[in-house]
Amino acid sequence: MKLREIQQRMFRAITEPLTASERTRARGLDGRSMRKEAEAIIKPNDRLSSLERLEIYNRQYWFRIIGSLYDDFPGLEAILGENRFEKLSQAYLQDCPSRSHTLRDLGARLEGWLEQHPEHAGRHLSLALDMIRIEWANIEAFDAAELPSPRMSSWRFVRIRQISASACSPISGWWQ
């Protein structure tokens, strides 16, 4: 088997969603046997089967990326609760896996994705979207380039644009 095929098959295997008990599934989403897939690529040893060795990486993958979303969106987790947040995270990351070298960008598409999949936020959709906007803005502000402060003379060119207050009001109400 060529290197590229090994990497494609292993990558697909380790990114398969885990079972509810956080184990590797018996069958992949496309119905193939995960045991046979593991055996085709990975050698067993005297303590672990091929599938058990693959499972170490399968679990590491999901623990790492879902953990990263927990770190980045604690407010969203507080709104949805742990179970719903975890289900949302898994569904989001299946649809929008990382396309960046840094985990910092993992939540970049979360707002747009949730708008397309509102069932994952239930009755808290509006509040959840507001919280995602705030928490993502916080991530961006943390390491964004510093721009020079505007000089007083430049203020006459500033155009004030009206924005909806609805993005803020539910948050303030929620915190109270």
Add this chain to the structure above:
Amino acid sequence: MPANRFNGHTDYGIGIGLRIPHYRHILEEKPVCDWFEIISENFMVDGGRPLQILDEILEQYRVVQHGVSLYFGSTDKLNRAHLKKLKALIKRTGTPWISDHLCWGSVDGTYSHDLLPIPYTFEAARNAARKIREASDFLEVPIAVENVSSYAEFHTSEMTEWEFLTEVVEGADCGILLDVNNIYVSSRNHKFRALDYVENVPHERVAQIHIAGHTKFEKYILDTHDHPVLKPVWKLYERAIQLGGNTATLLEWDDRIPSFEEVHDEALKAAQFLQETTLSK
């Protein structure tokens, strides 16, 4: 080798990984520390707090960059945007060398954010060596590649891990970041003699050594970086510096991070081995 072309002819001594829980202590107390290793990706940003902290650290300390996502082993092409950001950071830190892992972790531009083991084949060695050369040419700084811990072996492998590492670094003409904890972890997971690994790498290419702790499970050992360095890892370290000389050494402690002093004291245990090696020569 204490100073060689793979670490910019430097002799850096004993450092520790720069981690967020220690920022305040380091900036306020300014403890003596030979050098800090930073995770490059944490500072490849446009501005803000990370670069502000980094600049303050750079005023007082020497910094070496260590990366986690160049993925030399992936069949994907190197990411040019990534390399440009990395080069900008290299200019900022003045790092004499950079390191990243001899592993893969992305397919068709999708990232696992894991350090996945490479099948030890000649095809994979040529692929990794070519990418390391390309990166080194672009970045204009020596590169050292680190051996990773692994939990899987491939049917297609054609050689031992240390033979594969040698094949890659000689093909790329690059350095080695020898992680003796990773050697120990993999030796237990795959049942090979760890000393065989340490004794058979090209020592003249070792630019830096990593030491760290790990966690034992019932059927395997996991590289967790959340414990002090264990005795068998110190023994491998001792052998590595006997063979290669006093080499820049760094303690990794990434989870359940104790106080700065505790981490630094653990790292400084390496000093006694370095002294013994110096006296015996």
